[in-house]
Amino acid sequence: MSLSEQVRDGIAREMAKYPKKRGALLPALHLAQAELGHISVETAKELAEVFEIRPIDVMEVVSFYNMFYDRPQGRHHVYVCTNLPCSLRGARTLMRGIEARLGIEAGETTADGRITLGHEECLGACAYAPMLRVGGTYHEDLDLEKAMQILDGLE
Amino acid sequence: MPNVSIDGVEYEVAEGRTILQAIDDLGLLMNGVDIPHYCWHPKLSIDGSCRLCQVEVEGFPKLQIACNTPVKDGMVVRTQTESVQRAREGVMELLLVNHPLDCPICDQAGECKLQDYAFEYGLSHARTEEPRRALKKRYDIGPTILLDQERCILCRRCVRFCREVPETSELAVFARGDRSTIDVHPGVELDNDYSMNVADICPVGALTTKDFRFKVRVWFLDDVPGVCTGCSNGCNIHLGVASNKVYRYVPRRNDEVNETWICDEGRLSYKAIGAPDRLDASELRHADGRVETVRRDQAITLAAAKLRSLIATQGAGALAGIASAHATNEDLFTFRRLLDALGIESRACPVPTGRSDALLIKAEKAANAAGARALGFGDPAPVLDRLRGGGLEGAIVLGHDLLGPLGPDVSRLGSLDTVILIDTHHSELERVADVVFPARHAAEKLGTLTNHAGRVQRVQPALEPPFEAYAEGEILTRLGEALALPGFEADWDPRAVSKRMAQEVRAFAGCDVDSVGDSGKPMPGGSA
Known part of the structure; x- marks a missing residue:
């Protein structure tokens, strides 16, 4: 799948905002990922052409930020906070439980493409630990059963 | 300031x-x-x-x-x-928290900055108990280099090198923080003309060259300062020598010539020294085509006799002197003296050519083309014309670079009355030569080479050839002696020859083998 005209126009508009066009690489990656779901090696190649840099320069940035994905993702991003306060409240056991129930490990996607599971660093909800987020929605004060109810309700 | x-x-x-x-x-x-x-x-x-x-x-x-x-x-x-x-x-x-500390099986040991500094500044034991990162080892990232991600300390020298020197950017740091690794882009290998420099600048054992890996422990190597002979750039190098064998070239810093780099082709050109096709004995070719291996002095006597009779019957004008751009200035100065003494005026030096770039790689694929020109050995075209058109009856030939411009006319050379060849390696030229002498490689003798910019640089014996071989200058001196020419009596002494050349040839004034030092010196008149 290649970059649409819309995305290309968007990138051109972003580029105009920066003294060097390479400065627009981050907004460009957001635009590309919003459309394509992840930044594949092929997408990196297309972006590299647009920015007149090398594909490796694009993938370096993709790999640096954890909000960019270099492989196809599930329809829902489920991130379990495993930072210290959540861990003290059982987040790691929760994570292992979710992994066992979904049959995948953190960083992987279920075979049906429904859920991509991941670790998350602190999301500022320590008072309601342990917690996870589904996309932009927080779910707090969890145990495994509550969490699985939420996950089972995802399309 | x-x-x-x-x-x-x-x-x-x-x-x-x-x-x-x-x-x-x-x-x-x-x-x-x-x-x-x-x-x-x-x-x-x-x-x-x-x-x-x-x-x-x-x-x-x-x-x-x-x-x-x-x-x-x-x-x-x-x-x-x-x-x-x-x-x-x-x-x-x-830095050592994630390092595998596998020095006993790491080829960098002995020239590893991590090892050196750990010895100087490190603790004697690790205070961390957590498992170390498990990453890719013996990771084949291109034709010349293996990567061990576990040993890497993420200094990014290799990444910056690829971006800034060959400007090929094959390497990058992926991920971040304690997950960072050096890697290549999927489907793109680390493959450029200077790729092996990353192994030199890698301070640890993360990047090693496939060529040198596990060949010899570095503490057995003597580093002999010398010059790469792959092209006319004359990159400064250390020859890594152990047990009379060259194991590698590594660049030696010279900001005037090669900074701290060397191209891969030049780096691997050390293989020519110990190559199986080295000429390792003096040879005579009989009229029936039979080749006989003889002692050097017997070959000298015969070559002198043939030259003497040819000059007596045809005159020195029937002879030509073909120099080699691989020989040292001292060899070629001696050649010039011999040709002067014999009255042979037809002189030339064929220079092999090839690819060049804007960085270090020069088109002239010989180390001393500029020195040969400065000593009066120029364009071979007129001599080749004479060879093709007749009028030439004999030649003293150094090296086999004549084969290129000669092409199929090499048989013409065979029809000459006398061809004396002094060369380092076997070649087709041997078949048309009457007398063949084995020559020393630049790594096996003392002398100077003049690079493309007219910089006179020293080479010195890093090893003894394991067979009979002599500097071209030595053979030419003995030939001069056998011909009873004045000034050819003394033993071959490249240092004395160098000093004499610096006195007699204005282009080399002040540029003898001692005064150029380890980093060379520009010829007073600049490039020839």
Whole structure:
């Protein structure tokens, strides 16, 4: 799948905002990922052409930020906070439980493409630990059963 | 220019340099002022990532990294205080947290900065119990290099090198923090004309060359200063020699010639020295085509006799002297003297050519083409015309670079009355030569080579050939002696010849084998 005209126009508009066009690489990656779901090696190649840099320069940035994905993702991003306060409240056991129930490990996607599971660093909800987020929605004060109810309700 | 005090000594340094650069400019880095460093490299951009070069700068509340702190007039720098020492220990401990400490099976051992600095600043045991990172080992990232991600300390020298020197950018740091790794882009190998330099600049055993890996432990190697003979750039090198064998070339810093780099082709050109096709004996070719191996002196006597009778019957005008752009200035100066003494005026030097680039690789694929020209051995076209058109009856030939321009006319050479060949390697030319002498490679003799820019640089014997071989100049001297020419009686002494050449040939004034030193000297008149 290649970059649409819309995305290309968007990138051109972003580029105009920066003294060097390479400065627009981050907004460009957001635009590309919003459309394509992840930044594949092929997408990196297309972006590299647009920015007149090398594909490796694009993938370096993709790999640096954890909000960019270099492989196809599930329809829902489920991130379990495993930072210290959540861990003290059982987040790691929760994570292992979710992994066992979904049959995948953190960083992987279920075979049906429904859920991509991941670790998350602190999301500022320590008072309601342990917690996870589904996309932009927080779910707090969890145990495994509550969490699985939420996950089972995802399309 | 700012004045800076370093460990209590005042120095005048250049404006706009950082502390580490200024110390390097003064020639003091690790040579009087010891500031350990990994990521900083004199010929790469500043990264500031390893944090090992921290020093005390008066007026700053905390230690500063010497590599990226600009000098200022009146600055007071201390590099050996207790707090600096403690910082180095701390940085070393962190760098070693994930290092596998597999020195016994690591080929970098012995020339590893991690090993050296750990010895100097490291703790004797690890305080961390957590498992070390498990990453890719023996990872084939291209035709010349293997990567061990576990040993990498992420100094990024290799990444910057590929971006800044060959400008090919094959390497990058992926992910971040404690998950960072050096890697290539999927489907793109580390493959450029200078790729093996990454192994030289890698301070640890993460990047090693496939060519040198596990061939010999580096502490068995003698590093002999020399010059790469792959092209006319004359990159300065160290020849790594053990048990009379060259195991590798590594670049030797010369900011006037090759900075700290060498191309891969030149680096691997050491293989020609110990190649199986080296000419290893004097040979005579009989009229029936039979080749006989003889002692050198017998070959000299016969070659002299053939030359003498040819000159007596046809005159010296029927002969030509073909020089080799691989021979030293001293060899070619001796050749010139011999041709002068015999009255042979037809002279030339064929120079093989090939690909070039804007960095180091030059089109002339011989180390001494400029020296040959300065000594009067020029374009071979007129001699080749004479050879093809007749009028030539004999030739003294050094090397086999004539084969290129000669093409299929090599058989013409066979029809000459006398062909005397002095060469390092077997070639088709041998079949048309009457007498063949084995020559020494530039790594096996003392002398000078003149690079494309007219810089006279020294080579010296790094090894003894394991067979009979002589400098071209020595064979030509013995030939001169056998012909009873005046001035050819003495034993071959390249040092004396070099001094005489520097006196007699204006182009080489002041450029003898001793006065050029290890880093060479430009010819007074510039490039020939």
